[in-house]
Amino acid sequence: MKIIVAIKQVPERDAQVRIDAQSRWIEESNLQWALNESDAYALEEALQLKEKHGGEVVVISAGPERVGSTIREALAKGADRAIHIECADLGNRDALGVARLLAEALKPENPDLVLTGLQSEDLGLGQTGVILAELLGLPHASLILHVEKTDSGLTVKRELEEGWFQSIDLPTPAVLTIQSGGNKLRYATLMGIKKAKTKEVRVVSAAELSVDPAPVVILERISLPTKQRSTQMLPGTAKEAAAALVEKLKFEARVL
Amino acid sequence: MSGIWVVMEERDSRISRISWEALAAGQKLAALTAQAVNAVVVGAQTATLAAEVAAKPLGKVARVEHPLLATYTPDGFSLALQQFFQAEKPDYVVFPHTYQVRDYAPALAARLGQTLIGDVTAIGEGPALTRQLMQGRLNGSYRHTGNGPCFVSVQAGAFRADSVEAGSAAVAVFSPSIEAAQIRTRPGERFRASAQTVDLASAQLIVSVGRGIKDPENIPLAQELATALGAELGASRPICDNGWLPLERQVGSSGQTVSPKLYLAVGISGAIQHLVGMKGSQCVVAINKDPGAPIFEVADYGIVGDLFEVLPALTEAIKAAKQ
Numbered sequence: 001m002k003i004i005v006a007i008k009q010v011p012e013r014d015a016q017v018r019i020d021a022q023s024r025w026i027e028e029s030n031l032q033w034a035l036n037e038s039d040a041y042a043l044e045e046a047l048q049l050k051e052k053h054g055g056e057v058v059v060i061s062a063g064p065e066r067v068g069s070t071i072r073e074a075l076a077k078g079a080d081r082a083i084h085i086e087c088a089d090l091g092n093r094d095a096l097g098v099a100r101l102l103a104e105a106l107k108p109e110n111p112d113l114v115l116t117g118l119q120s121e122d123l124g125l126g127q128t129g130v131i132l133a134e135l136l137g138l139p140h141a142s143l144i145l146h147v148e149k150t151d152s153g154l155t156v157k158r159e160l161e162e163g164w165f166q167s168i169d170l171p172t173p174a175v176l177t178i179q180s181g182g183n184k185l186r187y188a189t190l191m192g193i194k195k196a197k198t199k200e201v202r203v204v205s206a207a208e209l210s211v212d213p214a215p216v217v218i219l220e221r222i223s224l225p226t227k228q229r230s231t232q233m234l235p236g237t238a239k240e241a242a243a244a245l246v247e248k249l250k251f252e253a254r255v256l
Numbered sequence: 257m258s259g260i261w262v263v264m265e266e267r268d269s270r271i272s273r274i275s276w277e278a279l280a281a282g283q284k285l286a287a288l289t290a291q292a293v294n295a296v297v298v299g300a301q302t303a304t305l306a307a308e309v310a311a312k313p314l315g316k317v318a319r320v321e322h323p324l325l326a327t328y329t330p331d332g333f334s335l336a337l338q339q340f341f342q343a344e345k346p347d348y349v350v351f352p353h354t355y356q357v358r359d360y361a362p363a364l365a366a367r368l369g370q371t372l373i374g375d376v377t378a379i380g381e382g383p384a385l386t387r388q389l390m391q392g393r394l395n396g397s398y399r400h401t402g403n404g405p406c407f408v409s410v411q412a413g414a415f416r417a418d419s420v421e422a423g424s425a426a427v428a429v430f431s432p433s434i435e436a437a438q439i440r441t442r443p444g445e446r447f448r449a450s451a452q453t454v455d456l457a458s459a460q461l462i463v464s465v466g467r468g469i470k471d472p473e474n475i476p477l478a479q480e481l482a483t484a485l486g487a488e489l490g491a492s493r494p495i496c497d498n499g500w501l502p503l504e505r506q507v508g509s510s511g512q513t514v515s516p517k518l519y520l521a522v523g524i525s526g527a528i529q530h531l532v533g534m535k536g537s538q539c540v541v542a543i544n545k546d547p548g549a550p551i552f553e554v555a556d557y558g559i560v561g562d563l564f565e566v567l568p569a570l571t572e573a574i575k576a577a578k579q
Contacts, residue, residue, distance in 0.1 A: 142355075217400055
């Protein structure tokens with residue numbers, strides 16, 4: 001089975017984010033970057049399918065040069081090779097524009113399965129995989145926790161709301177968006193990290209892919225959210241804050 | 257062009273609550289753009305649902321009906337609504353932001369050369385559509401450009417369902433042409449993983465832990481506080497994903513929805529998927545090392561600090577207060 005996993009590099013989860021001077025995006029200069037969490041689960045699912053059924057795992061990622069470090073991380077975990085769509089203006093493209101880049105770059109690969117994470121931790125659009133299926137003319141299922149290969153294609157476990165699930169059969173080739181938590185994530189081994197250095201990373205420039213960069217939807221401005229409740233912050237040492245909290249809960253909120 | 261269409265979803269044979277909220281969002285758009293609001297229901301038998309919607313002050317109610325739409329599939333719904341919207345040529349299409357909508361609306365929009373603006377929390381002049389970024393730390397204001405319909409889905413709880421008044425609307429049936437072979441996925445029955453033994457929904461006090469707890473070995477710190485309080489222990493998704501606590505303790509959109517007297521969030525940043533599960537709590541306390549964590553936006557009391565210091569201190573203070 002030839003599996004392509006679309007991954008995204010996002011700011012590290014605990015990173016302090018600051019709005020840039022134009023209020024159009026965040027200051028990127030001092031950020032630490034990481035592999036998007038649900039993409040890590042998509043990669044894990046792909047690696048496990050390969051271990052069971054054989055084949056190849058190819059990761060694909062769009063973004064500027066820095067994305068290379070996240071691609072290496074995926075290779076170190078066990079992906080066989082990678083495609084890096086070098087694109088400096090990723091943030092100006094909308095979900096359809098980004099999916100078009102990915103679709104054009106992975107079409108020549110003729111994969112049996114394309115996996116993406118459910119959604120990114122930065123923009124949180126949660127659309128790339130579903131649009132990708134549409135552009136590739138493939139069936140899809142989203143919010144998937146488990147994938148099983150069958151004689152006719154795949155049986156997948158889809159998460160629904162409030163603790164419900166559903167099993168879905170679909171033929172391959174197909175596109176799945178993977179929800180976090182279906183598997184246990186592996187760490188890269190020292191051997192894996194060493195091997196990753198010699199694995200193929202094919203760089204394709206976004207310009208070569210002849211995709212219209214003009215977005216339909218524009219992110220015009222970003223801002224800090226307004227508070228929904230007025231929060232009383234309790235200062236002091238841990239002990240002082242704890243004592244103050246108990247006081248408040250007993251006599252002000254009256255919930256103890 | 258024919259105004260604003262809201263796609264209404266069914267739940268337990270009735271229009272779902274979040275669909276009414278989407279309708280309220282449609283009315284907000286109508287007020288800003290001076291257009292009529294219409295609603296559409298999709299399925300194999302939609303008469304009852306349509307009648308429910310037709311008791312509202314709408315331009316039109318459409319029943320997009322076909323035997324192959326009896327069960328939801330992304331192919332069936334995309335195809336049916338594509339044909340319907342190509343005929344109607346709306347300016348705006350509004351959806352409730354449900355798991356089902358997330359599964360097909362991006363593809364439907366792409367078929368019409370559009371991009372969905374998903375999970376919208378507010379609509380302002382312009383219209384400017386607000387959605388959350390960076391796990392709720394920031395808001396982004398989005399605008400639709402160019403021709404063709406603007407696709408929008410709205411977050412649960414962002415608009416008020418009860419603001420939709422009574423009225424009446426004319427109902428019409430639209431019959432899409434769908435071949436069985438065009439539906440490529442076969443959905444099975446819905447199931448639940450296991451019987452729920454922990455009922456967080458009726459708990460009065462909940463101590464909930466998140467990623468900030470760092471290691472499964474630290475969970476007892478939160479458990480001790482819960483025990484001192486007489487509270488149930490809950491968790492955010494990553495904790496259950498990692499198997500540190502069982503899935504039945506998960507609070508949020510994919511877990512349980514809770515509304516206790518006291519919800520004490522420890523090391524939980526407050527991503528929207530978590531907040532929708534607990535924002536009905538009477539009193540919310542947040543303990544987090546990051547003063548910018550979105551959980552503080554919904555908290556009544558906040559402590560910015562190291563939970564490994566605050567938790568034991570709080571457990572002691574609770575014990576002392578109970579003596």
